[in-house]
Amino acid sequence: MAIVLKGYPRLSETFIAQEIEGLEHAGADVRLVSLRHPTDSHRHPVHDRVQAEVLYLPEYLYQEPWRVLTALLAMLRNPRLRSVLGLWWRDFKRDRSANRIRRLGQALVLAHELPGTADLLYAHFIHTPCSVTRYAARLLDLPFAISAHAKDIYTSEDWELVEKLDDALWTVTCTAGNCAHLRPLTKRPEAVHLVYHGLDTTDLVIAEQEAAKPVGNSGLRLLTVGRAVRKKGLDTILQALAQLPDQLDWHWHHAGGGELLADLKAEAARLGIAGRITWHGSQPRDVIRDLYNQADLFLIASRVTGNGDRDGLPNVLMEAASFAVPAIGTRVGALPEFIEHDVSGWLIEPDDVPAMAAAIAGLAADRTRLERYGRAAALRLQTGFAFNHCLDPLVNLLQAVRETKADTGSTTIADLPSK
Template sequence: MTGTARPGGAARIAILVKGYPRLSETFIAQEILALERRGLPLDIWALRRPTDTLRHPMHDAIRAPVAYLPEYLREAPWRGLRALAWSLRRPGLARLLAVFWRDLRRDPTPNRGRRLGQALILARELPDAVAHLHVHFLHTPASVARYAALLTGRSWSFSAHAKDIWTTPAWELSEKMASASWGVTCTRDGLARLTECGAGRVSLAYHGLDLGRFPAPAARPPRDGRQAADPLRILSVGRLVAKKGFDDFIDALACLPRSLHWRASLIGGGDLREALAARVREAGLSERVTFLGARAQPDVIAAMREADLFVLPTKPAATGDRDGLPNVLMEAASQGLPIVATDFAGTPELIRNGTHGLLVPPGDVPALADAMARLAGDPEARRRLADAAYRRLAGEFTVERGIALMAARFGQAVGQDPGEAPGIPAQAPEAACACGS
């Protein structure tokens, strides 16, 4: 079932995500909004309901209807039983069960069975007009998409990002990629890993940034940390999880020269909040480091415009999890905020050391502290690096590069020529201060 309208309306695309909306996944919301503005009819399906109490303004601009699968099958037994009865009459069931059984033998976990149940519900409840499935993340969400596609005969595709690439077994990546019609991934680092696993129809598509939604970079005073009454303002943004390297950030702050006056803010929520707060107390930095919690994009952008230096020391987690190209680096660059980060994962694809920012080896606390101290005392170097990063962002990392590729693929899948959708105007730059990413 590909490329043609079904009874009940024009052909549509179902976008499957793990949770929606999520504060940490601005790149997904940005992509959905951009595809809608090209006239593609989308539905959103999520494996779980939102856990964030805040939303980005971008989520309110998206018009696609949202449906939720039960996160746990016990939450909706009748939906599961109806889907099972319906599936028993589908010609694709034998093909699905053969694939599922092969997966289960290699991954005999309750999670595997849960994904099958969610897939049966998704397959039964998808509107007839949906001709194609697209899933974000190649780990468990892609299992649901693949199983549902096998049962219904629909085509499916994927966007691979970071954790899914590095924590999914090679056999599973290989078989999912072979089953999909096509896929994209957002860094050369991730593409290399997928290529090792046999990727044949995967393209590089950076998320990029829609600069029309952001204010122009702000002029910054030349703070150098010499004045106690006007300390240097250091900012970091991200989920409080191991791969973001916030433990190294705190340790590096503790290593800064005693003569340097600074204050640091950390925006984000996550499981490591208490552990990181304890680390701050143990280092004697409680008066200088502030945890601001999770924030919507207007607050994040406002904080970036007030800061003097942005720091994000990502590194591999013990579980194998790692970042791709963090969107917050592009957002910092969009605000003319100088960057210190690590030479790791997708970061050097945007930031070239000494040209667009300073990069240090992941996990190297002394090098991180030295880079922060160097830029703290050199406002002119900060301005030069920030200007270069902004030019690189505007020239090579705009959202349209990736969206043009995906819109063309989706258009083929549903038999449409995706253009600008009438009646959905692009957001005016003046509104960007209230929107962010």
């Protein structure tokens, strides 16, 4: 199986690396194909455990013209090239962009350079990676499958979602809301499956054993881990913190890089709360684990942006729960699917500053309730979002591909069971 990714490795997509590692442990022969080279300054331990080799496609065609030209010349002998060019032209007429041209060039290189043999191409993200995968799969006469997440779904045009869903063997997605959005778009709604990412807590459990959480009457330790981008709603958090009672002792830690970081620091200064905030920036895994272990309450203020971008089920929410740190979160994406309101955390509407401030102040004044939420969050993770349990449906889908090919010699949509 070849897994097509928009970039690898990426700290913001450790859930994908976790899935790859799990598939390798389940016996899958995995090859990785990345549309971009890595840019992060740190790596997650799971990236070092993944064994699969990575084929990096030309990120921009002009940077490696000979690879693209060589692939094109080789594909001229491919009887399926005409069909692929027809498919691409129909797409290009509806999306006349340089990105669409790049997708075709990357697909040619993928089809030409993919090492060995593969039974299936599997695209993470239904937008650009899936376009490259779809073209390459047709060139290689292979089936393809999709893992759809959040931004990739809601920033794509419906015509493209419809055609990709209909052409794919099956699609998995990580939230019930995504399923409800995608299933009506395809003539095969039964082929769209809910598969949560789940969380492998191996690294986090080790950290928890290494350092005991501080006790005593120290102030409320608040934490957010995530990129400083608009969909994360960090401005909502800042405004809520500024509304907390003067007598409340609190400190907020933020870990993550992002394009809005400088603006957010300036806003914190304007609000007069800069001295109660520590901006850690992008950090290696051991620092992040220590932050979880020190925290009392996790804040996640996700919102839906103007172009439809939003969170799905952020790994950081589950990571916090693995340390028995409950969350105040917004009703966006799969946050309400993980946070049980007034059981394992507290839910508010997006951009509701007074509600977030009130929830923080309320939990600060009731440490017993805060600790109860934390225990419930850890239990929620263990019983509903354990990694191996969440991986099983995906393994079963892949096993069906292998078994069908063994029985029939092919893996077409008609051959494969959809459930």
